[in-house]
Amino acid sequence: MNNSRFARTAGWLALPCLVAAGLLAWYVTREPATPFSASDSANAALVSRGEYVARLSDCVACHSLPGKAPFAGGLEMATPLGAIHATNITADREHGIGAYSLADFDRAVRQGVAPGGRRLYPAMPYPSYAKLSDDDVRALYAFFMKGVQPAAEANIPSSIPWPLNLRWPIALWNGLFAPTTAYAQKPDQDPLWNRGAYIVQGPGHCGSCHTPRGLAFNEKALDESGAPFLAGALLDGWYAPSLRQDHNTGLGRWSEAEIVQFLKTGRNRHAVVYGSMTEAFNNSTQFMSDDDLSAIARYLKALPGEPRRDGAPWQYQATAAAPDAPGAHTYATRCASCHGADGKGQAEWMPPLAGATSMLAAENASAINITLNGSQRIVAAGVPDAYRMPAFREQLSDREIAEVLSFARSAWGNQGGAVQAKAVGELRGHTDPASSSPIILHMR
Amino acid sequence: MELRINQQTYQVEADADTPLLWVIRDDLGLTGTKYGCGLAQCGACSVLVDGNVVRACVTPVAGVVGREVTTIEAIEADAVGKRVVAAWVEHQVAQCGYCQSGQVMAATALLKHTPKPSTEQIDAAMVNLCRCGTYNAIHAAVHELAQGENA
Structure with missing residues (x-):
């Protein structure tokens, strides 16, 4: 009797307990509400893809300043006519591109035309970005709209005076020099070559520095169909060397694996990044996938050299040190600890000067500039470099620098030729941070 | 490694x-x-x-x-290095001493390659900096060493 009443009471109690347990189980394992729908996962992938395209394109190099919000603009570019400043390309609706539609964005990136028909200056490398695929432009737009924090940073107006600041003539320049179609696959080449050609000509905009420019500041060639394409050019006080198969001044002695290593780690047994390439490495090339770097290497190795421009092929020659030769003593005391008395450098950490492009090219701006001002910090995979070229601006006179470079450019089989003290003095003035005549975008 | x-x-x-x-x-x-x-x-x-x-x-x-x-x-385990250190002591080269191990290495390397270096060779090889300005003492010690073992 007692037992059956107990069982009945227990039965009535068990029911609410079961319900409560069920509710608890639901509550602790439920998926909370989110404003995002399932289809947004595709958007996340698109934003991430766009971030990679922005790395390939190195947008950050001009549109960001150290210590400021990313892509808020501000980099000053001096031109012979006055200064222009890279603009805010965050999604801020007032100062940035937050009000841009995808079509507006595309017109700016690939055609150099802002909303309202205002032409951009070709300091923005839209003649290269014109080659971007539709998919990459869409991804890039998604990244800037959703992957970048909007920054209310006002743009800085250019200081170019009227009437030189009229933009409409640029439309005519575009008609002559800027391509209007995206990269077209070359069916007679393999996919790796095509991918490399796409990155080099399009987002990578390698030709902006490495291709010589004509009278109208136009790149003399925009793809492999033109012999001047990536044949080397003077820009910003640096000589961007040939990326073609030139034995001396190009990549003729580099293997595909060495090109990949250089773009991935900033160094290989031939060279270490310096000058403007340090920024391209720090911000762009090291973030490229191994497949893309292999594609770039494959494409560059397919660009033939030009022996008439390049000169007799360099070969190492042991140089008996004549301590009384001008420059030899400076070399022994200032340079040899790192670059070696034999000019061969130290593995991939300190670059050789024997056979180096800067010691073989007739253009000596890079050799002078790096000696005066040293190298910038190379940051590979988040780790700063252990060894850096010091600046000799304060320690060596124009004549001493001219002598030591003349020595190095004629030792070990190098054939770059003598450097004049006057050339050192000019570059010293242009690259002096306190100078009133700062380096200008020569283009040529 | x-x-x-x-x-x-x-x-x-x-x-x-x-x-x-x-x-x-x-x-x-x-x-x-x-x-x-x-x-x-x-x-x-x-x-x-x-x-x-x-x-x-x-x-x-x-x-x-x-x-x-x-x-x-280990420089005194080397015959040339031992002579260099002895000359450094004799000329009382060191002042604060911070740069002197480097100076001794530079002098030893010079004398191992060129037992009787000329003044120009000495000037070309002895380029380490010394904040105390012991250059005169270094100069005297190396020039004595440059005259050979019997000097």
């Missing part, structure tokens, strides 16, 4: 690009070699690698694997 330093073999765990100076001072405790500028400018970190003077602050450690490194700790 395996390093040969002062006739001894050391097993070292270091990244390939670690400066030799950090390995010999921090990992191996051979603190006679000094850190000066870190830019190959002053010479305080000079050591010998296969008998040639190098600046350890700009020498990636991977580059000396399989080679014979000599630091100031």
Whole structure:
């Protein structure tokens, strides 16, 4: 009797307990509400893809300043006519591109035309970005709209005076020099070559520095169909060397694996990044996938050299040190600890000067500039470099620098030729941070 | 990696690009070699690698694997180094002394390659910096050594 009443009471109690347990189980394992729908996962992938395209394109190099919000603009570019400043390309609706539609964005990136028909200056490398695929432009737009924090940073107006600041003539320049179609696959080449050609000509905009420019500041060639394409050019006080198969001044002695290593780690047994390439490495090339770097290497190795421009092929020659030769003593005391008395450098950490492009090219701006001002910090995979070229601006006179470079450019089989003290003095003035005549975008 | 330093073999765990100076001072405790500028400018970190003077602050450690490194700790085991140290004592070269291990290495390397160097050769080789300005004493000591063993 007692037992059956107990069982009945227990039965009535068990029911609410079961319900409560069920509710608890639901509550602790439920998926909370989110404003995002399932289809947004595709958007996340698109934003991430766009971030990679922005790395390939190195947008950050001009549109960001150290210590400021990313892509808020501000980099000053001096031109012979006055200064222009890279603009805010965050999604801020007032100062940035937050009000841009995808079509507006595309017109700016690939055609150099802002909303309202205002032409951009070709300091923005839209003649290269014109080659971007539709998919990459869409991804890039998604990244800037959703992957970048909007920054209310006002743009800085250019200081170019009227009437030189009229933009409409640029439309005519575009008609002559800027391509209007995206990269077209070359069916007679393999996919790796095509991918490399796409990155080099399009987002990578390698030709902006490495291709010589004509009278109208136009790149003399925009793809492999033109012999001047990536044949080397003077820009910003640096000589961007040939990326073609030139034995001396190009990549003729580099293997595909060495090109990949250089773009991935900033160094290989031939060279270490310096000058403007340090920024391209720090911000762009090291973030490229191994497949893309292999594609770039494959494409560059397919660009033939030009022996008439390049000169007799360099070969190492042991140089008996004549301590009384001008420059030899400076070399022994200032340079040899790192670059070696034999000019061969130290593995991939300190670059050789024997056979180096800067010691073989007739253009000596890079050799002078790096000696005066040293190298910038190379940051590979988040780790700063252990060894850096010091600046000799304060320690060596124009004549001493001219002598030591003349020595190095004629030792070990190098054939770059003598450097004049006057050339050192000019570059010293242009690259002096306190100078009133700062380096200008020569283009040529 | 395996390093040969002062006739001894050391097993070292270091990244390939670690400066030799950090390995010999921090990992191996051979603190006679000094850190000066870190830019190959002053010479305080000079050591010998296969008998040639190098600046350890700009020498990636991977580059000396399989080679014979000599630091100031073992310099008197070398006949030339012993003479150099004796001359340094005789001329009372050191003042604060911070740069002197590097100066001794530079002088030893010079005399091992060129037992009787000319004044020009001495000037070309003895370029390490000294904040105390002991250059005159260094000059006197090296010129005496340059006259040969019997001087």
